[in-house]
Structure formats: structure tokens, C-alpha cells
Amino acid sequence: IKLGTEKRDAHIEAFKKNLELCAKNGVKCVCYNFMPVFDWLRTDMHHRLPDGSDALSYSREDFDKVDPNHLHLPGWDESYTPDELKSLLAQYQKMSHEQLFENLVYFLNAIMPICDQYDVNMAIHPDDPPWDVFSLPRIISSEADLDRLFDAVKNPHNGVTFCTGSFGAGRHNDIPKMVDKFSKAKRIFFVHLRNVLYTDDKDSFTEVGHYSKAGSIDIPLVVKHLVDNGFDGYVRPDHGRNIFGEDQKPGYGLYDRALGCAYINGLFEAVERFGK
Numbered sequence: 240i241k242l243g244t245e246k247r248d249a250h251i252e253a254f255k256k257n258l259e260l261c262a263k264n265g266v267k268c269v270c271y272n273f274m275p276v277f278d279w280l281r282t283d284m285h286h287r288l289p290d291g292s293d294a295l296s297y298s299r300e301d302f303d304k305v306d307p308n309h310l311h312l313p314g315w316d317e318s319y320t321p322d323e324l325k326s327l328l329a330q331y332q333k334m335s336h337e338q339l340f341e342n343l344v345y346f347l348n349a350i351m352p353i354c355d356q357y358d359v360n361m362a363i364h365p366d367d368p369p370w371d372v373f374s375l376p377r378i379i380s381s382e383a384d385l386d387r388l389f390d391a392v393k394n395p396h397n398g399v400t401f402c403t404g405s406f407g408a409g410r411h412n413d414i415p416k417m418v419d420k421f422s423k424a425k426r427i428f429f430v431h432l433r434n435v436l437y438t439d440d441k442d443s444f445t446e447v448g449h450y451s452k453a454g455s456i457d458i459p460l461v462v463k464h465l466v467d468n469g470f471d472g473y474v475r476p477d478h479g480r481n482i483f484g485e486d487q488k489p490g491y492g493l494y495d496r497a498l499g500c501a502y503i504n505g506l507f508e509a510v511e512r513f514g515k
Contacts, residue, residue, distance in 0.1 A: 243342040262357030270400045272364040279367040284489035292480040296445035336376040347392045354396035362400040362428040369409035402431035415460040422468040431477035449499040462506040
């Protein structure tokens with residue numbers, strides 16, 4: 240579907256059937272992405288933070304040293320064999336941003352009738368990180384990208400999973416402003432509420448605890464905009480550090496995500512009661 244091959248219509252038909260089955264079983268919001276090959280990238284899966292916890296991080300300097308022909312990336316070596324990865328990269332070699340965007344619009348236009356019929360919202364996840372990697376086009380990386388998408392497919396079931404960490408990794412994005420704008424427009428169906436800390440002036444960042452002082456994103460202001468604009472969708476803490484000595488899958492520490500849930504619930508309760 241992303242490549243726009245002659246097989247895409249068959250895959251889209253299968254996707255439509257899955258949407259129907261999801262709806263009949265109570266699933267009315269589908270989070271998906273349109274990132275070629277990699278749906279997230281980090282350079283360190285166990286970055287040690289000053290508080291002793293481990294977190295995912297991305298160093299632009301380290302990433303720029305990676306040879307695309309001899310890729311060994313944290314979290315991806317078990318997903319593709321070297322030959323599979325080279326083949327995928329080759330297939331996208333000549334794809335432009337415009338072509339990938341056209342393939343996304345084609346896909347959405349094809350499934351919107353099913354979304355209308357069963358009242359299913361499609362919530363696209365932003366690029367992570369929000370810039371091109373290995374010359375692969377990224378097309379959901381900014382406020383302008385969302386404007387373009389919602390203008391191309393105006394159906395109200397076309398929306399976004401607003402990941403404050405993915406969009407927030409790009410310093411070109413004003414996260415509170417974007418949340419205010421797109422929640423007013425009723426285009427945010429799902430929120431991944433997490434924080435990141437900018438670590439240099441070269442697009443490097445590390446994941447941190449959810450609270451604002453830990454990172455670079457104003458999480459309380461994001462929640463205030465959501466509440467003020469009548470957001471009625473789904474929210475999750477998304478990623479978490481490994482803390483309290485646990486050794487979970489990097490980015491998915493149980494304890495820190497539980498702390499994130501408590502923090503987010505507290506923010507929503509406080510804003511709903513005192514914030515307006």
C-alpha cells in the first residue's frame with residue numbers, strides 16, 4: 240500500500256474487511272502509520288539518565304555515522320534480515336514525498352466509505368523521528384503536513400494519533416499550538432502523551448519521565464488545550480523508562496508507564512476541575 244504497487248488494491252480490500260471486523264467488535268479508533276521501512280528509530284536503547292534510569296535516545300551524530308549498506312540499528316536487527324532490509328530500501332529508493340503522500344491519500348479515500356459505514360476513526364501516527372532518514376521520505380512530520388492531509392481527505396474520520404514525543408522530537412514543531420489547533424478541529428482521536436529532552440542543537444533527544452520539568456514539552460498546557468477544546472478520545476502514557484531495577488523491553492518499562500498514567504490522570508482531573 241505504501242509503495243503503491245499493483246497489489247495495493249487487494250491489500251486495501253483486506254484492510255477494509257479488518258476495519259469492518261474491528262468495528263463489529265467495538266474497536267472504533269485505529270492507530271496506523273505511513274512511514275517507509277522504519278516506524279521508529281533510536282541510536283541507543285539503554286541511555287542512562289542522571290536519575291539512574293534507562294531510556295531510549297537518538298543521537299544525530301551517531302546516526303549520521305551509520306552506513307545504510309551495513310545497517311545495524313537498535314531494535315531493528317531482529318525485524319529484518321540484512322538482505323530484506325536492503326531490498327526494502329531499494330524499493331523506496333526513487334520514491335518522492337509527493338508519491339508517498341499520493342499513496343496515503345489513495346488508501347484513505349478507498350477506506351473512508353467503510354469508516355463512514357461503521358463509524359471508525361483512522362488516526363495516523365506521526366513520523367518518529369519527524370524528519371527524513373536514509374533518504375526515505377517522511378510525510379507526517381509537521382503542522383503543515385497535517386494541514387495538507389486534512390485538506391486532501393476532508394472526511395471527519397481522517398485524523399491523527401497526536402504523539403507529543405514523536406512530533407516533539409522536532410524542534411520545528413510547537414506542540415501546544417498544534418494540539419490546540421487540531422483538537423479544536425476535532426482531528427485528534429488518540430493522544431500518546433510523553434516527554435522528550437533535547438540534548439544538543441543537532442536534532443538529538445532522549446526520552447524521559449512524563450512530567451514537564453523532566454523534558455522539553457509543556458505537558459500540562461497540552462492537557463489544558465485538550466480539555467478546553469472538548470477532547471473526548473483516547474490517551475495513553477506511551478513510552479516509559481526502565482526504573483526500580485526492572486529490565487523490560489526498552490521504552491516499555493511497566494513502572495514508569497504506570498507513573499505516567501497516574502500523572503496524566505492527575506493532570507486531567509486538575510484541569511477539568513480548576514483549569515477553565
